[in-house]
Amino acid sequence: MFWSDAMARGARRSSERGSGNKFLLHVTPYRASSRLCCRLARLQGVARRWRGGQAPYASPFRSRRDKLQIFSSLGVMQGRGFPRALLPALLLLSAAAPPPSAFEVVALGVNGGVEEPTSAYHIVAHGNRSGVMCDVGTLASGLDRAVRKGRYPGADSRGQVMDSIAAYLITHAHLDHVAGLVLASPDDTQKDIMSLPQVNQALADHYFNWVAWPNMGDRGPSPHIGKYHYKDLEPGGTPEPIAGTGMTVTAYPLSHGGVTSTAFLLRSGPDAFLCLGDTGPDAVEHATNLEDLWRAVAPLVRQGRLRGMLIEVSYPDPVPAARLYGHLTPMWLNTELQTLRRMTQDDARMRALPILVTHIKPSGAARSSRRSVERQLEKIGFFKFMIAEEGRKYAL
Known part of the structure; x- marks a missing residue:
């Protein structure tokens, strides 16, 4: 599929097929509060910071503060009814966030x-x-x-x-x-x-x-x-x-x-x-x-x-x-x-x-x-x- 024309279509079709990113497919039915969205955004920001300039697959825990922020965010989401079984998958997904543009x-x-x-x-x-x-x-x-x-x-x-x-x-x-x-x-x-x-x-x-x-x-x-x-x-x-x-x-x-x-x-x-x-x-x-x-x-x-x-x-x-x-x-x-x-x-x-x-x-x-x-x-x-x-x- 031609990349420049198909990014959104590809994401939608992967959900329809049941292949692709199954984690996102399972998460979408859950209602996200504004506080939850803010926490998720913070989590993704932390992931981007440690990814920036680091070797691929390096440890995401660049500092104790980052580690606490990640697990604090996950804890709040679990408290909002977020399923415990998906927390490890969320951590891995956030860790894979692309680095900022160079x-x-x-x-x-x-x-x-x-x-x-x-x-x-x-x-x-x-x-x-x-x-x-x-x-x-x-x-x-x-x-x-x-x-x-x-x-x-x-x-x-x-x-x-x-x-x-x-x-x-x-x-x-x-x-x-x-x-x-x-x-x-x-x-x-x-x-x-x-x-x-x-x-x-x-x-x-x-x-x-x-x-x-x-x-x-x-x-x-x-x-x-x-x-x-x-x-x-x-x-x-x-x-x-x-x-x-x-x-x-x-x-x-x-x-x-x-x-x-x-x-x-x-x-x-x-x-x-x-x-x-x-x-x-x-x-x-x-x-x-x-x-x-x-x-x-x-x-x-x-x-x-x-x-x-x-x-x-x-x-x-x-x-x-x-x-x-x-x-x-x-x-x-x-x-x-x-x-x-x-x-x-x-x-x-x-x-x-x-x-x-x-x-x-x-x-x-x-x-x-x-x-x-x-x-x-x-x-x-x-x-x-x-x-x-x-x-x-x-x-x-």
Whole structure:
């Protein structure tokens, strides 16, 4: 079942079938007083506190105070007629409450060319004001729409949000991934552009060169305006701190039809988020870049530390291999994710991993490419797919 459309339906159907969460099915007939609800909310809050930043399956009793709060809440519920037999189940259910989000991702652009807005994702680590952009196919107009939709509480203009962006992470230099950066640069503030060396060189040679656009960078044809500092990342190297964001980044090369693209692994404390640029499947690209990437992130999935990933699906199936042009379809995405699944050896973790699908290329055909991709991903069924939506904020 497709995750983004079916969360509520799935919960309702599990009750109707008698499978799924039987504990909730049994609890619902009991009348809950307002005091009981408050106690339950407090219990869930305690569970979230000890879960935050802790290793999976660690002891819930982080402190004596938390332990007393839990059993005090359970005692009150039992006094209200709550069945004694369900108390252990309630404790286990609350202990399994998901940890707070580690990253917020605002999708400023999600399309794969032809139609705007194109690829642009604003990523902020929990508790921080400053963040990064992963690709900048759109920027000014995307921020305008996101501000109007209330995605940035307290901000009433795009300039306020732009000022909080510490760095641009550019996966590759194709126009649908950098146009927003180039066009917004006159109104921008000083920032780092953090990319693989060949990507930074392409930006300096082909965009900020005094021919296509004034040289806003600190390399390439003189004079250098110097608004942007190119910072080359070593492929698969030591995580590089991103000043002011509470995050580090590691870059992994991808194969994109003869062009080097990038996957950025962002880390904040124990948590990580993966942002992939355009990529073809290893089998078609005659490469091992995705296999190498999966090997690097499999331990994070197994430990429950990878909070999600952005990955492209440009076309619905079927597409001949010769016409993929360095992109994925639902079939090829499934093939690659099955490789990660085998490396992870933890189906529960893989099922729970949010996978934001991006870069769907609009089609002139009567049937929507987006809807076709969505239906094909539904049929795969195993993974937690979500089609990225422009202007939406994701808490991961």
